[in-house]
Structures are given as C-alpha cells and as structure tokens.
Amino acid sequence: MQRRAFIRGLAATGIIGSGFGLSGFARIANAANSISVDQLPKLTGELTLYLGRGEGGLYENVLQAIQDRNPGFKLNIRRGATAALANTLIAEAKAGVKRADLFWAVDTGSIGVVTDAGLAKPLPQDLIQQLSPGFQYPLWSPVTGRIRTLPYNTDRLTAAEIPDSILALADSDVKIGWAPAYASFQSFVTAMRLLEGDKVTKDWLKAINGKAKKYAGELGVVMGVERGEVDIGFANHYYTLRLKAGKPDASVSLAYTNNDAGCLVNASGIVALSDGELPVNFIRYLLTKEVQSYLASEAYEIPLVSDVASPPGLQDLSTLNPPELDLRKLADLRPTINMMRSIGLL
Amino acid sequence: MNKISKKVVVLLAVFSATISMKANANGEISEHVNNLSAHLTEYAEEVTWLSDKFSGVVNEYSKKGKADSDQLIEFWEEVDFHSAIETQYVPVYATIWQGIYGVKVAIDSGEKAAVVEAELLKLKQALWQGLGAVKLAAQYQQKGLVPKVMTTEQEPTTGPEVIDDIKKKLHRVVAKYAEKLTEVATTLVHDTYLQRFEGIEGALIELDAELVEDLEKDFNVTLPQAISKDTSVDNVRAVVETMQVKLDKARSLLVKAEESRKSVF
Numbered sequence: 001m002q003r004r005a006f007i008r009g010l011a012a013t014g015i016i017g018s019g020f021g022l023s024g025f026a027r028i029a030n031a032a033n034s035i036s037v038d039q040l041p042k043l044t045g046e047l048t049l050y051l052g053r054g055e056g057g058l059y060e061n062v063l064q065a066i067q068d069r070n071p072g073f074k075l076n077i078r079r080g081a082t083a084a085l086a087n088t089l090i091a092e093a094k095a096g097v098k099r100a101d102l103f104w105a106v107d108t109g110s111i112g113v114v115t116d117a118g119l120a121k122p123l124p125q126d127l128i129q130q131l132s133p134g135f136q137y138p139l140w141s142p143v144t145g146r147i148r149t150l151p152y153n154t155d156r157l158t159a160a161e162i163p164d165s166i167l168a169l170a171d172s173d174v175k176i177g178w179a180p181a182y183a184s185f186q187s188f189v190t191a192m193r194l195l196e197g198d199k200v201t202k203d204w205l206k207a208i209n210g211k212a213k214k215y216a217g218e219l220g221v222v223m224g225v226e227r228g229e230v231d232i233g234f235a236n237h238y239y240t241l242r243l244k245a246g247k248p249d250a251s252v253s254l255a256y257t258n259n260d261a262g263c264l265v266n267a268s269g270i271v272a273l274s275d276g277e278l279p280v281n282f283i284r285y286l287l288t289k290e291v292q293s294y295l296a297s298e299a300y301e302i303p304l305v306s307d308v309a310s311p312p313g314l315q316d317l318s319t320l321n322p323p324e325l326d327l328r329k330l331a332d333l334r335p336t337i338n339m340m341r342s343i344g345l346l
Numbered sequence: 347m348n349k350i351s352k353k354v355v356v357l358l359a360v361f362s363a364t365i366s367m368k369a370n371a372n373g374e375i376s377e378h379v380n381n382l383s384a385h386l387t388e389y390a391e392e393v394t395w396l397s398d399k400f401s402g403v404v405n406e407y408s409k410k411g412k413a414d415s416d417q418l419i420e421f422w423e424e425v426d427f428h429s430a431i432e433t434q435y436v437p438v439y440a441t442i443w444q445g446i447y448g449v450k451v452a453i454d455s456g457e458k459a460a461v462v463e464a465e466l467l468k469l470k471q472a473l474w475q476g477l478g479a480v481k482l483a484a485q486y487q488q489k490g491l492v493p494k495v496m497t498t499e500q501e502p503t504t505g506p507e508v509i510d511d512i513k514k515k516l517h518r519v520v521a522k523y524a525e526k527l528t529e530v531a532t533t534l535v536h537d538t539y540l541q542r543f544e545g546i547e548g549a550l551i552e553l554d555a556e557l558v559e560d561l562e563k564d565f566n567v568t569l570p571q572a573i574s575k576d577t578s579v580d581n582v583r584a585v586v587e588t589m590q591v592k593l594d595k596a597r598s599l600l601v602k603a604e605e606s607r608k609s610v611f
Binding site (some may be wrong): 216 | 544546549553558608609
C-alpha cells in the first residue's frame with residue numbers, strides 16, 4: 001500500500017491531538033485553495049517571536065517582508081537553537097515570566113516540548129483549515145516539511161534496482177555513502193531505533209559500517225553519489241534538489257523507502273503562546289500562498305498548504321509512505337549517540 | 347605601516363557585522379573597548395609594563411635557571427589591553443597567546459636561556475603589533491567605521507553577516523587554541539558549524555556545491571584534526587586562513603544571489 005499519508009507519521013504524535021490518521025500529501029489536492037496575502041488583515045501592534053535557526057536568511061526575508069507590508073506592526077525576534085529556545089520557554093513559564101508570543105521551530109520535537117508544557121494557545125478552526133486536512137492540529141501549525149531520501153547515481157543504478165526497505169540496503173551490493181556525525185543522520189538512526197528496536201538498528205549500523213564510505217556531511221554524501229564514488233547515500237531531500245538546481249545535469253536522483261525510517265519526515269512549525277488575534281493573524285501570513293511558494297522555491301522546503309507547488313525534482317508526494325512515529329522522541333539523541341559510539345562510528 | 351597594520355586596515359574596511367562579545371574565560375569585557383581613543387595611553391603603559399614583567403621572568407630564568415612561568419599568563423590577564431586587542435583584532439590576540447606559551451613552554455622545558463630569550467622577542471613583537479592594531483582601530487572607531495562591541499549575544503541574520511560571524515569565530519578558535527584551551531577551541535568549531543554554517547549552506551549549494559563540500563570537510567575533519575593532533579598554533583592558523591579564503595568566496599556568492607532573489611510578496 002503506497003498511498004498512505006506522508007504526514008501519517010505525525011499522526012502518532014501526542015503533539016497533534018487531533019485526527020491525523022488519514023492522508024496528508026495525498027489529500028492536499030483535495031484541500032481548499034490557499035489564501036493570498038491580499039486577503040489577510042493588516043497587522044497592528046507588537047509581537048515577540050522566538051525563532052529557531054534553520055534556513056536563517058530566507059526565514060529572515062519572510063519576516064522582514066511581513067513587517068514591510070505592515071508598517072504598524074513591530075516584530076521583536078529572539079534567535080537561537082530551536083531546542084534551546086524551547087527549553088527557555090519552559091524555564092520562563094516556570095519562573096512566571098512571559099516574553100514570547102510566538103515560537104517558530106525547525107523541528108517537531110521542540111514543538112512537542114512546548115505544547116506538552118501547556119504553553120500553546122489553541123488555533124482557530126479557520127486557520128487550521130488553511131492547511132490540508134492531514135496537517136491540521138489544534139495547538140500548532142506546520143509551516144514546511146522535509147523528508148529523508150536515498151540519493152542515487154543515475155549512471156550506476158535505476159530506481160527499480162534500489163530496495164524500498166532501509167534494512168534491505170544492509171544486504172545489498174550497492175556502494176553506500178553516509179555521514180554518521182551529521183545531526184540529520186542521527187535523527188534518522190533515532191527513528192530507526194524507535195521503529196525497529198535497538199538490536200536491529202545496531203546490527204544494521206554494523207553491517208552498513210562494513211561497506212559504507214564515510215563523509216563529513218550529507219551534502220558531501222550527495223556529492224559523492226554524484227561523482228560516482230558511491231552508488232547511493234542517505235540524506236534529506238533538499239541537498240539533492242539544491243545540487244540539481246545549481247547543476248541540472250548532475251548524475252543524481254532521489255529514491256524513497258517504504259514505511260520505515262529511510263523516508264522519515266519532519267516539519268518546521270509555529271506555536272502561538274499568547275491569546276488574541278495578532279499572533280494568529282501573524283501565523284496566517286506564514287501559510288499564505290506567497291510565503292509557502294517562497295519557501296518551496298527558495299529553500300526547497302515542502303509546502304503544507306494546498307495548490308502550492310512542491311520543490312521541483314521531488315517525487316509526487318501522494319505516492320510516499322512514511323512511517324508512523326512520535327517525532328517528539330527524536331529530541332533525545334543520547335541513546336543513539338551512545339549506540340554509535342559503542343560500535344566505533346563516532 | 348607594517349604587515350599587521352595593513353591587515354587591520356583591510357579588516358576594518360570590510361567590517362560590516364556587529365561585534366558581539368560575551369563574558370569569556372578572562373572575565374567581562376567592559377565598556378572601554380567602545381572608547382579606545384580615551385584609553386590609548388593606558389594601553390601603551392600596559393604594554394610597556396607587560397614587556398618589563400615578561401623580561402623580568404626571563405631574566406630570572408637566565409640567572410637562576412628557573413622561573414615561575416605561570417606569572418606570564420597572570421600578567422597578561424591583568425591588563426585592559428587584553429580585551430582591547432581581543433575585541434578588535436583576534437588574529438594578533440592569538441599571536442600574543444602563542445608568544446606567551448612560546449616563552450612558557452621554553453622555560454618549563456628547561457631550554458637554554460638564548461632559546462627563551464628568542465621566544466620573548468617574538469612575544470614582545472606581538473605585543474607591540476597588537477598596540478598598533480588597537481591604535482588603528484581607535485582611529486576607525488572615532489570615524490564611526492567600527493561597530494560597537496556588544497556585551498550581550500546578538501545573532502547575525504543575513505547570509506553575508508553569518509559569514510562575517512563565522513570568520514570571527516574561526517579567529518577565536520586560533521586564539522583559544524593558542525591559549526591551550528583545546529576543548530574550547532574544538533567546541534567552538536563544532537558550534538560554529540552547527541549554529542552558523544548549516545544555516546547558509548543550503549543557499550550556497552546551488553551556487554557552488556564543491557565549495558560547500560570543501561568547507562564541510564574543513565569544519566568536520568581538517569580543523570578538528572589540526573586541533574586534536576596538537577601540532578602548533580601556526581598549523582591551526584594555516585587551516586583557518588585557508589578557510590577564510592573560501593568563506594570570502596562564499597560571501598561574494600551569497601551577496602550576488604541575494605541581489606537577484608525574488609521578493610516574498
């Protein structure tokens with residue numbers, strides 16, 4: 001069954017708190033049209049946003065554009081690592097201090113920390129419905145998504161030759177490239193531990209380690225694949241798409257596994273921490289057709305509202321089948337790091 | 347104008363990002379660093395004082411064959427000139443630390459007096475070069491060409507600002523390594539990669555993927571190995587200087603790309 005929702009993985013999360021068991025990507029096409037910025041009310045007043053580091057410059061461009069469009073609106077921004085900001089919010093709440101009105105996080109785990117602490121304000125139904133049905137949550141709004149992929153060398157392999165199981169790759173003859181020290185890879189291994197168990201994951205890591213070429217980062221993996229140093233690698237989708245954007249004839253394409261950690265998804269998202277219309281209306285700006293298109297075309301992130309094109313080069317999202325997983329658990333990397341160290345990977 | 351001063355001119359001329367300094371291992375950086383001109387006499391006195399004190403330690407070693415080399419660090423950490431050069435021109439700051447440890451290690455290793463004195467000469471040269479750099483920075487500061495030193499953390503926002511910040515942090519890596527704070531230096535490399543470089547590499551991939559891959563290797567392999575192998579400050583500095591050249595190229599690419607980027611609305 002290939003057409004389960006991409007975002008089903010998020011369905012299992014306690015973050016969501018609402019129906020997520022149906023389709024995600026598959027239902028985007030059936031969702032209501034996205035809203036243009038021209039349909040939104042002007043923002044008036046002042047907000048403080050805690051912004052987790054991500055595509056720094058491009059997020060900043062979005063925030064500046066929103067302020068430029070709303071002369072009566074002032075946005076104070078505190079920037080930092082997403083997890084650290086989440087912890088700050090918790091600490092501030094415990095101390096009875098409230099400084100932030102919004103929290104824009106680059107990963108779902110940090111959003112879970114904040115929503116679990118009871119800091120998130122419910123979002124109105126009309127905002128939730130701007131997102132496609134599979135992406136609708138009462139306490140936070142996804143902004144964009146990303147997916148784990150298998151970049152492969154198109155001169156050496158065809159998509160049909162690539163196993164659709166991440167575990168099966170350990171038994172295949174393909175030459176593999178990976179970046180064990182890379183944070184995204186460690187999140188992927190954490191997902192595998194949660195989905196398959198520690199023993200299976202450890203055995204898989206050992207098997208891959210016996211045959212894989214190690215790179216410093218995941219762009220390096222994609223470049224190694226493109227140069228033919230390895231046949232296939234593990235990386236987030238945007239490295240390959242951005243490489244192809246700069247080098248259209250690059251000998252690399254993307255393959256996807258089926259219902260396992262190899263096609264793990266994660267999302268950036270935003271939480272309203274204050275009551276009132278202003279924080280909610282600010283979130284509406286991030287969900288406009290214009291902002292979603294901008295982040296898809298400039299940052300190669302996956303838009304999560306209807307009728308906005310995905311980044312070019314990404315497979316039809318309705319055909320992807322990511323695993324069900326509580327992404328909040330990805331926040332704790334320590335058991336993964338310990339496992340990887342125990343077999344000499346780090 | 348000596349070589350170092352020329353470097354300072356180049357540095358200040360392109361200095362666009364806000365300097366952000368937090369409390370460091372040597373204590374809080376106080377407001378004098380934002381009013382250098384008013385303190386130049388004091389800095390000059392301190393450099394003379396340091397020179398005399400360092401000479402005193404070396405003279406004692408030459409006469410008695412032993413000396414308390416830890417005093418070298420204590421003297422250096424006493425002076426305001428320390429934070430003046432640290433905030434204005436980290437490369438010379440690193441050279442001063444390198445000089446201090448050059449003398450200290452020579453003493454602790456029981457080297458001949460001539461060897462220790464040769465190290466002292468290098469240290470004194472670094473001190474006076476540092477004073478020259480601070481004097482030049484004071485002139486630029488008076489003309490409003492040097493951003494105010496912030497005593498609280500402030501994050502860069504645009505791609506070029508991030509590159510500028512990365513370059514400064516890499517200079518600090520050399521400085522921390524020269525201070526023999528190897529773990530601090532390694533952590534700084536790691537944090538700079540995760541908290542800064544990762545945020546801009548996406549945009550850079552489209553522009554020059556090989557340059558990004560090269561820098562990834564520098565951040566994750568070459569520089570950490572240069573630090574962990576404990577070779578020399580010059581070796582670590584050489585790696586950083588190579589990275590700075592690549593980062594300059596990256597900065598130019600990002601500036602051009604941003605000029606042609608489409609607007610959000």
